[in-house]
Amino acid sequence: MYGIYGEIIAAAEKAAEECSQAEELLEYPEVQADKAYYLSVLSKYNKLNSIADKLAKLKKLLSSEKSAAALIPECNDAERDELFEEISAIKRDAARLASLLSDELGCKHIVERALLRFKFTAVSSKLGVPFAAMIKDYVISRGGAVEDERTECTVSGEVRGVSFIAEGEDVLSRLIPLTGAHKVFVTGGKAEELCFAVTSAEERLTVSDDELKITVTHSSGAGGQHINKVETAVRVTHIPTGLSVVCQDERSQLENKKRAIETIKKRLNLSHEKSEKSRIEADIYSQYKKKSTPISFDYASKTMTDTRLKAFSAVPFPLESPRAYIDALNALC
16 A cells, blocks of 8 residues: 555554553653653654654655546646656655655665656766765665766767666665756856756556456447356456446457456556656756755865855865765765
8 A cells, every 4th residue: 555665554554553552651641750751752753743743644646646646647748747656756755854854763664766867068068977976886885776877978978968767775865865956066156957857666556356347248349149148358447546447349258358368468558658757757857956055066176065064065075075064964864
C-alpha cells in the first residue's frame, strides 16, 4: 500500500501506539507523584509524539500523491505539467520525511533511485563537469551506485549536459539542497548558469490481482457452437483507473483470461511510462527555473560559495571535502 515506505510506516505506527500509551500514563496520579519517573515518561512521549506527527504528515503526502495522480487523465497539457511538478515535489517531501523518521526510529534507511541531470553553458561547463563528478563521488562514498551515465556534447566537443541514475540510501532527499540554476560569475560581472536537478527515477508500475475485476460472458460473433454456448469471453477491468479489456478470440476461457490480463497490464504500463517521463521532464524544468539559489561559483578564481554555510564561502573548487560539505548542508536543512 505504501510502496518503498511500507516498512518504515509500519515501524512508525507501532511507535505511535506507544505514544498514546505514554500519554495515558502521564495522567496517572502515581506517575505524576514520582518526578523522576514522570520526566522519563514525558521525554519518551515527546520523542514518540514527534514520530507520530511525522508519520501523519508522510501518510498525508502519500495520499495527496495518489489523489494528484488520479487527476492526470482529466487535465489539459498546461494543467498536467503543473500536476507533474506537484507530484514530484510531494515525492521529495515524502523522501525527506522518511529519512527523518528512519533517524528517529533507528531503522534502516530507504534505498531510493534518482535521476540526476546537469545543464551547462560553454563557460559554466568548466566548473559544472567537476560539480557533477563531485556529486557522483558523494553517492558512491555513501555506498550508493551510479548507472546509465550520459554526456551531451556540442559538435566541437564542449560538454553541455550530464545525466546519470543514482541509487542509494536517501539519495534523493540528500541531494535536493544542491538543486537549482546556480550562477557562475565570469569576467565583466556577467553570470552564466550551472543547472542541476534531481528527481525520483522512473518507477515501475505494479498491478496487484485485487485491483483487477474479472467477469466472463458468452462470446459474440462467429466461432461455432462451442463459442456461443460456453462463457469463454473474459472482461478484465482495472478498478483504480476504470480501464477495461475484453478478450474472446480464444476458445478457452483460461486463455482469454490470460490474454486479457496481459493486454491490460501492457496498456497500463505504457500509460504509466508516458506519465513518468512527462513528470520527470516537468520536474527537471521547474528546478532549472529556480534562479535564486544560495550556491554560486567564480570562474576566474575557481571558487564556490554557499551562503547557508559560513565555512563554504569562496572556497577553492573542486572541493577538498565534498562529503563534509553535503553532510553539513543536510544537517542544516
